[in-house]
Amino acid sequence: MKKLAWLAMFGFCFSVGTAIAADDVVLDSDVAKVGSELAAEVNAEQISVEQAEEMGLNRAETYEISSTVSVENLELQIAEKLKESIMPYYSIEFNDPTSDDNNYRAIVTEYFSKVE
Numbered sequence: 001m002k003k004l005a006w007l008a009m010f011g012f013c014f015s016v017g018t019a020i021a022a023d024d025v026v027l028d029s030d031v032a033k034v035g036s037e038l039a040a041e042v043n044a045e046q047i048s049v050e051q052a053e054e055m056g057l058n059r060a061e062t063y064e065i066s067s068t069v070s071v072e073n074l075e076l077q078i079a080e081k082l083k084e085s086i087m088p089y090y091s092i093e094f095n096d097p098t099s100d101d102n103n104y105r106a107i108v109t110e111y112f113s114k115v116e
Contacts, residue, residue: 038075042082044090049109052091057111060087066105074104087112 039046047055065081067074082090087110095105 038079041079042090044082044085044088044110047089047091047111049091049093052089052109052111055089056114057089058114060110060112061085062107062109064105064107066103068103071104074106078106078108081108082110085110 052059063081065074065077067077078092089111091109091111093107093109095107
């Protein structure tokens with residue numbers, strides 16, 4: 001799916017899902033715009049799950065966000081939730097919609113620094 005391509009473009013971590021070629025609804029240029037808007041709106045730094053492990057960060061909260069509207073709507077919901085957070089780091093795992101379920105879903109995990 002093109003969704004996988006745009007997720008990989010941002011370096012997001014995503015879970016493995018079923019790819020359906022007929023769902024090519026997300027354009028790369030839209031993805032770049034959404035990603036830059038998210039980065040501009042959120043004070044926390046986006047990292048991968050692997051980076052969080054390497055840095056020894058502690059997991060603060062994990063939650064799922066979904067949208068039936070669009071990828072852009074999903075990104076707006078993520079930004080709104082992250083704006084409320086005081087955690088310095090976050091990661092996002094996107095789940096591919098299947099043919100039975102066309103919802104856009106993301107699992108967001110927030111992290112705080114290693115406690116010494």
